[in-house]
Amino acid sequence: MRISHESALEIRHLQLVRAVAETGTLTAAAERLCVTQSALSHRLRELEQRLGSAVFHRQGRRMIPTQTGARLLAAAEQVLDELERTRNDLARLSAGELGELRLSTGCYTAYHWLPRLLPAFQARHPRVEIRLLPELMGSLFDALRRRELDLAIAAATPDDPQLDSQPLFDDETLILVHPDHPAAACGSMPLAELAAERLIIHGSTRMAYESFLRRRGIAPREITELMLSEAIVEWVAAGLGVTLMDRWAAKRYLDLGIVKGVSAAEKPLRRSWHAVTPRGELPNYVGALVELIRSNPPTLDPVR
Amino acid sequence: MRISHESALEIRHLQLVRAVAETGTLTAAAERLCVTQSALSHRLRELEQRLGSAVFHRQGRRMIPTQTGARLLAAAEQVLDELERTRNDLARLSAGELGELRLSTGCYTAYHWLPRLLPAFQARHPRVEIRLLPELMGSLFDALRRRELDLAIAAATPDDPQLDSQPLFDDETLILVHPDHPAAACGSMPLAELAAERLIIHGSTRMAYESFLRRRGIAPREITELMLSEAIVEWVAAGLGVTLMDRWAAKRYLDLGIVKGVSAAEKPLRRSWHAVTPRGELPNYVGALVELIRSNPPTLDPVR
DNA sequence: CCGATTCATGAGAAATTCTCATGACATTTC
DNA sequence: GAAATGTCATGAGAATTTCTCATGAATCGG
Structure with missing residues (x-):
């Protein structure tokens, strides 16, 4: 059985406060939020009951924030803005435009040829940060399994169903x-x-x-x-x-x-070098880097 | 009819992310949030479907945040912390410990005797900010009706059902x-x-x-x-x-x-001076200031 | 004073979100 | 390596929340 408890502030309440404060009326706020005026009236009443104090002064046909309302408005701006930023970042994350690629070779080899590839990679994924991890607890493959690493370059291929491997060069x-x-x-x-x-x-x-x-x-x-x-x-x-x-x-x-x-x-x-990754969904830029390495195996020529 | 729409992030999701990230398992998170593990499993599934990407890696019996999860975690910390601060402030607001008192006398008189009372008031309400408003649109009483003012000191008493008045000195x-x-x-x-x-x-x-x-x-x-x-x-x-x-x-x-x-x-x-306030619920420190003025009418003696 | 506009309210429908009862899988223990 | 333990996943249905609809009451402007 679900116990009705003193649930706290919800996004919905913050949206209400912001919309009413900005438009000045419940009706206009309702239109902006795509619900009926009645819904907002109920929401507001519930919020005020929960808080135990008025959020807006009903001044004739205007809604004027109380001090409580003003504080809520400040919270609303901050929270809703942060959620908006989060939405943006998540969209870019799943589009592979934003992110982090933790890479290790377990030895010094990458220091030679990786820098040569980075400009081409960064041009295509400007907001993806490549972190080259030199020191890891345990083996490279353990780190992959613990998800502390997104990509390992290794001369050996792992025999582990949790890990994927493909030849590089x-x-x-x-x-x-x-x-x-x-x-x-x-x-x-x-x-x-x-x-x-x-x-x-x-x-x-x-x-x-x-x-x-x-x-x-x-x-x-x-x-x-x-x-x-x-x-x-x-x-x-x-x-x-x-x-x-x-x-x-x-x-x-x-x-x-x-x-x-x-x-x-x-x-x-x-020696046959392989790209080893954790099995499962990966940011697409991991595959992009692997493909970049495959199509540009280490030489001292410039990379297109 | 209510249309099922791509509703965005909810507080509940952020709580889930934070609790799971901190405890490492759904089960422990469920206990912390006082719901069943099943509820969180459903919540998480719904969140991941909405976002279109995994939030946690299921690594054996551990839940490890994906990059998406990490970004959500950052949002969760920020949002939940702000909501906590808001809760605190609202509690203090309604307890009258925190707030703003907008005061005007419509003429210069308050400049003489108000400063003498402030130390005593501030001692009792350290987090209430008194703002003495010298210039207002229209009359003092209009400003009160517009809720731009919390307290007016006037020699006349208004004849308006929206305003309350009591003699001061x-x-x-x-x-x-x-x-x-x-x-x-x-x-x-x-x-x-x-x-x-x-x-x-x-x-x-x-x-x-x-x-x-x-x-x-x-x-x-x-x-x-x-x-x-x-x-x-x-x-x-x-x-x-x-x-x-x-x-x-x-x-x-x-x-x-x-x-x-x-x-x-x-x-x-x-001349009979009065405290005029908007009718309706007021922060209790407004009454406190009025009482302070009544019991310490202007003299040049120090205030206890 | 009337018409237009606004918020409030009650009832009931719709949608959401939970719990319960399991299953499936992994890890640890003996 | 089988059993015990602990974890997440899933389906069904109940409980709760939250909305819409249909009104009423109050305010404002000419």
């Missing part, structure tokens, strides 16, 4: 060596030879590469971890070791000629 | 003369003798006094209008003429001895 991981390194001449290098090298590697990718090599039974002589790609390349260029780096991340340095990139001799180290 | 209007004036010695002066005098008078009271004298067939030799009581007194003290002034307004200058006050010889000029 393939890339080859090169071995970067000093130009005078023997492998530089022949253009490839057996992975096993890494055992004789010092491997210099980016901190954020260490785990991935280390386990990748371990699965092949390869243990580099020494692993040095640096947090800056440029520094890694300088070390390699100085002959202090070799590194593993995705082709498009390395391209800058290869063009400079200070290091050489060689493939793994057995077969190239290919 | 009586006062005598003195004739102020130069200490060497012949009337100063005997303490009174026939009104008729004003015909031989230059009457110096305050602009705001000119009309009242002039018609008062005319009704008695008295026309002063000359009338000079000044807008500052102090200036009027200085003129009288310089022997340039005489003036009419309420006793309590004149007391300051009488004490200084620079002018003398005498009564009308026929009988003292008594």
Whole structure:
């Protein structure tokens, strides 16, 4: 059973107050609100009974706000305006014009190619804010499941019915060596030879590469971890070791000629990158960004 | 017939969003809002249908706001908080603790004695703002009828069923003369003798006094209008003429001895001041101020 | 003083919003 | 992995709210 309780102010009351205060009569307010005058009269009576005090003075045929009415009018303006703004924002949200896109790659890779795509994306979705989240609790996929993330770029595809995945682009991981390194001449290098090298590697990718090599039974002589790609390349260029780096991340340095990139001799180290999203309805701009990445896989060319 | 229309956001929806966002589940929210879980489930479904998009992600047994939900949550906080503030203010308004008291005397008289009463009034009604309105369209009584005024102090009582009136205090209007004036010695002066005098008078009271004298067939030799009581007194003290002034307004200058006050010889000029208010319910602090004035009629003594 | 306009009111219809009784699904526990 | 527990979803129908319609009463202006 539903108990009739001292229900508070309703939107309907605020609309009434504003319309009557602005038009000066119940009749005109009724027309504006598309109801009968009688309905508003009942509404007003109910409101005044609830409040226990008059909201309008009945001055002949005019309705003049009491002090109570004046305070209600102020509330009405504020509340109804906020609801109007909310309506607008929600419309833009569902049209995908407004929103937030929380993105992570779980490693440093996006820092290289994402900035190149942003101008094109922002041109199409000017009011969508892209937030690149570097640090997350647990794995990338957990964050997606917790809805703390809208999009993850990962080299692995998840086996989880709650997550959707689609391929973005393939890339080859090169071995970067000093130009005078023997492998530089022949253009490839057996992975096993890494055992004789010092491997210099980016901190954020260490785990991935280390386990990748371990699965092949390869243990580099020494692993040095640096947090800056440029520094890694300088070390390699100085002959202090070799590194593993995705082709498009390395391209800058290869063009400079200070290091050489060689493939793994057995077969190239290919990595397949995927866009992973939570299953279910997503803002359409998420799909738009994924499509933008797919159609403009990382290169150093400008994006149309 | 009532047409089912795309009604917008309701308070009820905002309460739902806030409660669910804060508690994390529909069930807990239902308990907080004192309805069944089923009711909230229906409400939420209806809201999502209206908006055309999900408000919460159903993540296992947790409800996580979507971007739409997040925007709604922001609106909910703002709107519900404003409604709470409104409730508070309305409660204080009807308790008379908060409000506005628009007061006018239609002439300058209140400037003399009202300030003396204000500290006592403000101590009892700290959040009531007194506004002294000097200029009004039409008469004082018209302003009351139009509800532009809460209280008028007038020497006349209105004959209008829409207005209430109650006596405040009586006062005598003195004739102020130069200490060497012949009337100063005997303490009174026939009104008729004003015909031989230059009457110096305050602009705001000119009309009242002039018609008062005319009704008695008295026309002063000359009338000079000044807008500052102090200036009027200085003129009288310089022997340039005489003036009419309420006793309590004149007391300051009488004490200084620079002018003398005498009564009308026929009988003292008594004026009966009244508090006039619009009929109907009034904030109780209006009555409080009237009572304060009645129990502390104008003197120059401090008010308890 | 009459006609036009306005707010108020009562009765009953219409629409909304709830509760109750379940079902379906996920998570935790043993 | 089955049972126990807790969650949201759903359909039907009751309870409540809120409206419309048909008037009455009061005010205003010529």
